[in-house]
Amino acid sequence: MSEETGPQGTGGGHEVSAATLAHGVLVVPAGLAPRRVEAGGLAGRVLPPLRGLYRLAARNFPLLLLGAIVLSLLGVFLGWGRSAGGTVLLGEQIRNALVLGAIYALIAIGYTMVYGIIELINFAHGDVFTLSGFYAFLIAGWFGLGGLATGSLGGLLLALLILFPLTMAASGLTGMAIERVAYRRLRDAPRVAPLITAVGVSFLLEGFMLVKFGPDNVTTHNASWISGQAFNVGGVSVGVKDIFIVGTAIVLMFALGAFVRGTRAGKAMRSTAQDRQAALLCGININRTISVTFFIGSALAAAAAIIYTINYGVIQWSLGFRFGIIAFTAAVLGGIGNIVGAGIGGFLIGMIYVFGGSLAGGEWSEALIFAVLVLILTFRPVGLFGIDVATRA
């Protein structure tokens, strides 16, 4: 992303009235879009014959991406590329994609919320995810949740009811502290300043985790909490754990949606995102609102970290870097600033990761995701669910 194509200075206001804002949208996702997109863009300028093609691709980007995903599902089923084909494989890969997508979605929401409200790409967010994994590991150890969770169903529910709120609160407070210490003073500074601080905080957290928890995978001992098969459809075994992971993610996303739409704090967040100065004039406590945003974003990253450890059983100091970048791509795909978009973007990225890997080989999974990132930024910087640039002008 180049800085010149970013949105303009803070408080400048976007030329869209509040009425046109969708409910789940924190800010008009001008996001990473250039202020004015010439028809045909750069490609059109350099090579006039490409202009029509570019415009076509830009207009129909969501359709093209959806088509590509449907085609890859079909390919895995029919056994194209490196896939052996078959319904069982297709079913298993859909399951794998949803589980991975749920984790990406929850992390992506944190990126998108922070971007929506202070237009900062919070590079430390991926590391907050990792740190939360360690919090979950420590909390489960302190409260002896392992024995409780594996004893009975009631014990498991109790353990989860202790683990989720405590970890999410700890992570939320960490997020608030990061904002207070590293970002607040720089809120009106040139945009690159908080970006650099964010990278600095990211390194700080990684360094801390490396020293404190060592370079190896740390076994979190909670992968055996939830076991058993929920159902079996035509040979595709879906575990209780898979249902739990995807279910938790979806419930949390709906809860967040209700919070942003239906509460005063949510309203304050939306108005702060839309125009900070005006919100201030209306008596909204900007600092508190931004703190709340960081708290929620970090808490959701903590939820992602808990379901990650429940599924994979390990956490490692550098995990957040890769997960962060991929989740960031999910946020951009959904239109950065758009909460619903980030959620859906997370699941789409999960699909691309798994189906790309299944068809082309796992070595291409990440390359495909970043290719998608480049394509979005080229053809549809506002993301899949952003407001079309043309209608904005």
Place this chain on the structure above:
Amino acid sequence: MHHRDLGVLSLVTIAALGVLSACGTTSTSNTSGGAGGLASCHGTVSVATDLPLTGGDSTDGPFPAYGAQLAVTQANSNHTLGGCTLKYISKDDSSVLKNGHDPAQGVANITALAADSSVMGVVGPFNSSVALAEIPVASQDHLPLISPANTNPGLTKVGTNPLIDTASLYKNGVRSYFRVISTDDVQGKMLAYIATHELNLKKAYVFDDQEIYGVGISVAFKQSFAADGGTVVGTASLPGSTTTFSTQMSDAKSKVADLVFFGGLSGTGAGLARRDMGTAGLTSVKEMGGDGLVDTKFITDANSGANTHAAEGVEATSAPDVTKLSSAGSFFSQYAAAYASLPAPYNDGKKEPYTAYGYDAMNVLISAIKAAITNNGGQLPSDTMGFRDAVLAQLHKVSYDGATGHVAFDQNGDVPAPFTFTHYKVSGGAWTAVETLVEDASGNISVKS
């Protein structure tokens, strides 16, 4: 300063020769020295090590360096080169930039050593990636390079690693690179033997971690597995940072694999792959791999998932533990005596298996230098290239019994058969030795009784 003009030096020695010629034959029967016709030898020969000594590799590289240094100290005190002395030069191929071994630093070191006309050989490097960068320079300058630790077959054997164009490493055909340790392709072959002959497995799904070691061993395994009648049903090449293998395990399941082979290390996902095999329902499928799996990290990672005993039954091969060899016993006590003043862990050579290989590599180099001088009438050859060529020729026919066993080199610079590896299996939460396998000179593998 270790720069020395060999030409001038040898003129001096030739002048001295006339005076001392009578003494040349009077052997002083110095017991351990065995100087033979070298008593009249005059001058200094330099030998070097090029190993990673600082940064992330500081727990590995210094050990073979100290081992090699000990060999030089002993040779000098025993007057192995008669009247000539050995000078030891230590180079560090770590860089601050890489916080450990750095191929660019290695090339700079070898270039400097090759330009020094007194240097007749180098023990090093430690890492295959560094060797890949250094070999062309050493080959061009005819500088003997003896690695105590490189196991990648592609460094010497054409067509064994798709990531390496072996022939291009030796552009002028000078094979100046040697190693005192057997290569990964032997391991791949032995693992294929275990899979097909002992476990009767037919369909392998082969992973590699995109690194030189992992790719090398998986290529060797695939070739041997197919030759032994097995089928490779699928492959996956994933970076070492991969944290989930579920997509590939579903793929392996759909291809009805009965074996998952992991070419890589426990640090590049071997244990996590085992964890994900359980999640994908491949619990009855075997996982195998090379020595990169044989550590406690593998077991911890494999057991981190829902099945806390997933590591059980995983099989691997690894080189025999040199610290337990009877031939290495006296070396390790000599090391401990010589380096008692060093801080831990460097005062104990057993802390790193490559210590003894560093010692043997330097001893082999010294014995080749000694033979080259002997062949030159007990005098240092005047021409640097001629001297180095003579040392290379001697290395190619060396036969030396060292701390790690018998050392000799084939035409590629590799140690020849028989190769010995230990077959390990996870049992009761720990790697336990199953048997010892030996590959003989004709390539047949058998279980050593």
